[in-house]
Amino acid sequence: MNELRISGFGGQGVIRCGYIIGKTAALFDNKHATLTQSFGPEARGSACSAQVLIDDKPIRYPYVSVPDTVVAMSQEAYDKFGRDITDDGTLLIDEDLVKPGEVTGNRKLYAVPATRLAEQIGNRIVANIVMLGFFTAVTGLISGEAAREALPSSVPERFVDLNMKAFEEGFEYGLVATGKAVEGKKAALDAE
């Protein structure tokens, strides 16, 4: 079982990002995936998070205990959730928004300028989908093909193209960051 926490501040689309990860795993990767999210006043404007469990077997206990993968898209989210991770867990951050400090244990840190890349392709609102692409390439917890299938029905129709582009930006960045591809979109796709 993999336990993930996707965090950021309210409005960044981190819950949507978690939703698409779960949907990809459950509907297109043929796994079981349970999404829960934090509700309450603390979710608005400040740190909020979505939790996703992914497993080959049916999931019984519905909540994340100690996540093995944490995505943080804001400093506050990183400060709140960044240390609550397994010793050999994987941290993914938006490098322009999070100063991670020292990463201890066997934890791995991967950074992407998700918001900057989103702005470059036209709208910072898709920073969450850049992060989704990055997450997919770095962790391999969901497949790129499945994510591309899940994406169009998970975002507003008129923004499908922008979101697909954002996904590819993040995906390519992730392949390069993990050495799975040298550079460039073609190399990234070939590698997959």
Add this chain to the structure above:
Amino acid sequence: MTADPKGVLTGAHYLDGDHAAAEGALAAGCRFLAGYPITPSTEVAERFAARIPKVGGCFIQMEDELGSMAAILGAAWAGAKSMTVTSGPGFSLMMENLGLGIMMEVPTVLINVQRGGPSTGLPTLPGQADIMQARWGSHGDYEIIAVAPSSPQEAFDYMIMAFNFSEKYRVPTLVMMDECVGHMTEKIVIPEPEEIEIVPRKYYDGPKEDYLPYNVDTDMIPWMVKAGDGYRFHTTGLTHDERGYPVMNAECQDKLVNRLLDKIRSRVDEIVVLEEDQIEGADTVVISYGISSRVAIPAIEQARADGMKVGSLRMVTVWPFPENRIRDLAQKIGKFVVVELNCGQMYYEVERAAAGNAETLLVPHAGGWVHDSEDIYQAIKGGER
């Protein structure tokens, strides 16, 4: 008969329990929802409201829960399949008109997405402490049917089951969900419309002048008509005879109340749905429902791996209580372990039915989260917590 294709969103979806329940209602043929928003149930109404214009039907946000409950009773008498949805405090407000629905024998469905209580309690966190209120919350003697889903898929499936119960027995039926299931997102598969069995309403089709709204056959279920179709009918919360007119005496009360009870009590075995696993030869049987039944599984599996003989009895229907089954099991096993997100409600029913023949242990939890597997395991193992 099978489902009207207009309401059935056939295919695989990734939905939370609230949205899945709304889809279940639409698939069951529900075309009228009256409600008043309350966390964590609002998403049911949101989904229904978003979908109903295309399906053909009506969503009304009412002035409060009293009005919501009243509106769905009226809608049912006008020929619609109707429902409302609420949580703890709203459930309390609906109790009086729930009783009216029971007395008027209205087929309708009420979802309670349970949160922590009493009072406003924990709006965004789960509980199962309304389970006795579901049974006894309204005044007077009555029987009721309630189901408890533990996943979005079951939220969908059990909504259809609930509508079918309500039509078959002409009683408001309760879907006792909880915040965890309501806000949990998982894969659900909605079947083809022709694969969904729907119990049709028992309509009267005899001569208009002969219609009596509370005349019954041996099945104890009266025939219904639609308001506006030209039948004379009267329905009331007052004790009434077969004409539906008030009759204020002990004789009529005895006849009516006992029929309302007997139409359910005489059919407990056909209504009750239990999921049993490895009960045969078990020393301990874990009894649970809703989210707790799901959380209990890892503890049960661990206990079995450690060599203990543990059976599981999951209550799909929580009311009527499976009295005969519990009595029977109590003769054969050492103990029951009851897992529920409250400080002891169904536990007392189990203890009563066990009648001293088997030990009954509670794994309590005041709500706000789900049980720790370890607590359940310890109860199975040692009997001490």
